[in-house]
Amino acid sequence: MNKAERLINLIAMLLEAKNPVTLERIRTSIPGYQQASMPSFKRMFERDKSDLREMGVPIQVEQLDAFGEESGYRIPKEEYYLPEIEFTQEEKVALLLVNRLSSGQVVPLSREAGAALLKLSPDLGDGSRLGHPASLQQWKFSSQSESLEGLSRLWDASVKRRTILFAYRSLGEGETVERKLDPYGLYFDRGAWYVVGYCHLRDQIRSFRVSRIESAVEEACRDAEGPDFERPEDFRLRDHSRVLPWEFEDGAEYEASIRFSPKMAWLVERDLGDVYRFEAAKDGGGVLHVKVRNEDAFMSWLLSYAEDAEVISPAVLREKVKNHLVAILERLGGGPR
Amino acid sequence: MSDVEERLNRLLSLIPYVLKHQGVTLKELSEVFEVPQEKLLKDLHLIFLCGQPDYTPADLIEVDIDEDRVYISMADYFARPLRFTPPELSGLYLACSALIKLSGRPASAELGSAMEKIRRTLGVASVSGDDIEESMQIKPQVTEQNILAELSTALEERKTVEIEYYTYGRDELNRRRVNPLSLEFGLGHWYLRAFDERSGEARVFRVDRIKDLELTAITFQPDIGKESQTTEPFSPSPTGGIEVRLRFSPALAAWAEEQRIFSDTRREGSHLTCTLHTDALAWLERELLKYGTEVEVVSPPELVESLKNTVQELLNRYQ
Numbered sequence: 001m002n003k004a005e006r007l008i009n010l011i012a013m014l015l016e017a018k019n020p021v022t023l024e025r026i027r028t029s030i031p032g033y034q035q036a037s038m039p040s041f042k043r044m045f046e047r048d049k050s051d052l053r054e055m056g057v058p059i060q061v062e063q064l065d066a067f068g069e070e071s072g073y074r075i076p077k078e079e080y081y082l083p084e085i086e087f088t089q090e091e092k093v094a095l096l097l098v099n100r101l102s103s104g105q106v107v108p109l110s111r112e113a114g115a116a117l118l119k120l121s122p123d124l125g126d127g128s129r130l131g132h133p134a135s136l137q138q139w140k141f142s143s144q145s146e147s148l149e150g151l152s153r154l155w156d157a158s159v160k161r162r163t164i165l166f167a168y169r170s171l172g173e174g175e176t177v178e179r180k181l182d183p184y185g186l187y188f189d190r191g192a193w194y195v196v197g198y199c200h201l202r203d204q205i206r207s208f209r210v211s212r213i214e215s216a217v218e219e220a221c222r223d224a225e226g227p228d229f230e231r232p233e234d235f236r237l238r239d240h241s242r243v244l245p246w247e248f249e250d251g252a253e254y255e256a257s258i259r260f261s262p263k264m265a266w267l268v269e270r271d272l273g274d275v276y277r278f279e280a281a282k283d284g285g286g287v288l289h290v291k292v293r294n295e296d297a298f299m300s301w302l303l304s305y306a307e308d309a310e311v312i313s314p315a316v317l318r319e320k321v322k323n324h325l326v327a328i329l330e331r332l333g334g335g336p337r
Numbered sequence: 338m339s340d341v342e343e344r345l346n347r348l349l350s351l352i353p354y355v356l357k358h359q360g361v362t363l364k365e366l367s368e369v370f371e372v373p374q375e376k377l378l379k380d381l382h383l384i385f386l387c388g389q390p391d392y393t394p395a396d397l398i399e400v401d402i403d404e405d406r407v408y409i410s411m412a413d414y415f416a417r418p419l420r421f422t423p424p425e426l427s428g429l430y431l432a433c434s435a436l437i438k439l440s441g442r443p444a445s446a447e448l449g450s451a452m453e454k455i456r457r458t459l460g461v462a463s464v465s466g467d468d469i470e471e472s473m474q475i476k477p478q479v480t481e482q483n484i485l486a487e488l489s490t491a492l493e494e495r496k497t498v499e500i501e502y503y504t505y506g507r508d509e510l511n512r513r514r515v516n517p518l519s520l521e522f523g524l525g526h527w528y529l530r531a532f533d534e535r536s537g538e539a540r541v542f543r544v545d546r547i548k549d550l551e552l553t554a555i556t557f558q559p560d561i562g563k564e565s566q567t568t569e570p571f572s573p574s575p576t577g578g579i580e581v582r583l584r585f586s587p588a589l590a591a592w593a594e595e596q597r598i599f600s601d602t603r604r605e606g607s608h609l610t611c612t613l614h615t616d617a618l619a620w621l622e623r624e625l626l627k628y629g630t631e632v633e634v635v636s637p638p639e640l641v642e643s644l645k646n647t648v649q650e651l652l653n654r655y656q
Contacts, residue, residue, distance in 0.1 A: 008348060056420060057419060079420070098436050101436050109428030109432075113432035118346065123357075138520060186473050191526065237470075241474040267503060299629065
């Protein structure tokens, strides 16, 4: 006897029952239970019931007599049924697009999102019902390199405030090191996921690239109920989620002005206009006012624009760039002319 | 999730789907539920065996498959799917909020109102939008929203577009007419796959490098036969005519080893020697300037020479 068939019959029976159904009646009615002996039926039923509850089926137990000797089971319809939701055409298209995103497994809990959308499917229909047979197919989301399982666990630990353990390999370090982290949140930047939180090893707030986590993510206090920690009141994820390489490190921070050519200014404005002040020039170029702490990282970024970017101020930074260029030239086997 | 659970979840949505859309085709069901038709037929045959006690023909769910159309009756108790579990609701919120950030305008207003309807219908939400904001950030928020929205229109209406595009490999801005075929998000960027009139083939463009875009009045029929695998718009290919060898200092060796652009990497003590093949050198010059003194160009000599000239010209500005 097929388990899925047995479970469907059980749900159907408990949904339709006017009164709570006794164990005996369940056993004698549903094919699949009928052949089992009472003890093995009870084991089977307990397992089925807990599987169904895990799936979210609201099975309730009710006492059938005043002495509590006999109990019965039922599924209240109002707790089982997902109410009907009327979406507009545009909303349907948008939700079907979300379905494409969840198939791509880009975001934590994508599998759960997919399951929710499946439950909405009778109200959504499919693309062809909406007269958009092709346009939805034209949107694609490729999978991330991070495991969905790991991402979902990190998300879960962040919202439930559970301390976690994992093995992490920092860039440039050959060995993995066990880390203990109070995860505060996740961010996605340029195609990679990061988890931010209080790192017990370094005793400070740190970001970890999820793809460099080399073990399963484990709860540190598995036996405790949680939450294991409080997130500091003044913590703001956005303060940690867009730290540019040249703003990192210790050292004094200063402002520098960089002029970009018309060829590149629009790209720079798109990329960094939300972080820094950008002044557009009449010729289509513009000046970006950046904050610098780590000069090496800054020069690396600056030179990737070659002749399309030039430091205007401060003079000390111009001098640094000059010296750096001289060093590169020597390295290439020729001194400055 | 076990196989049984997955199947059960599917069945409990499949029945309401057919009840609401009687006569739906097997093809549609197979697309919506993302299962092959044989599996779907097995599901339908299983439903056929279910019902209410005493499971006489009058108590069983009725399933009719006429040609390729599906009808279900006698299953009113399965007229609606099961409610969401809390993780499913969180997942839905996360996915919606991520899509709003990733796509910007094209879907945001509609998704916002759809989520509001879900929240209103289900009563309280286990995760609110604010919670998500505080625990998940997606950066950078798409700034080329208008471009993405126009491309979305062009896709739907099959309109040829004229784009001003920055070609990274050749380091130049140019204009071209393309027929948009698909939009793909991956590696943190949006990519447009489109038929490029100039080269006569399908090409991939990075949406953030499209400076300007105009919808033309011309419509086109996409040639499905020409679909090809989407690849990075710019990736040095093994077939590239120029072989380049680079030697990274210990400071960058570990980083360089992780980069996918090299066809070969070899450790030499704490240094790393890498090989790549490419058709264009403009992009590589800029890439190499980034690494400054931490990289040495082993070959070809033309690259060393042109790099020297570029650095000298830059230096002149700072003298």
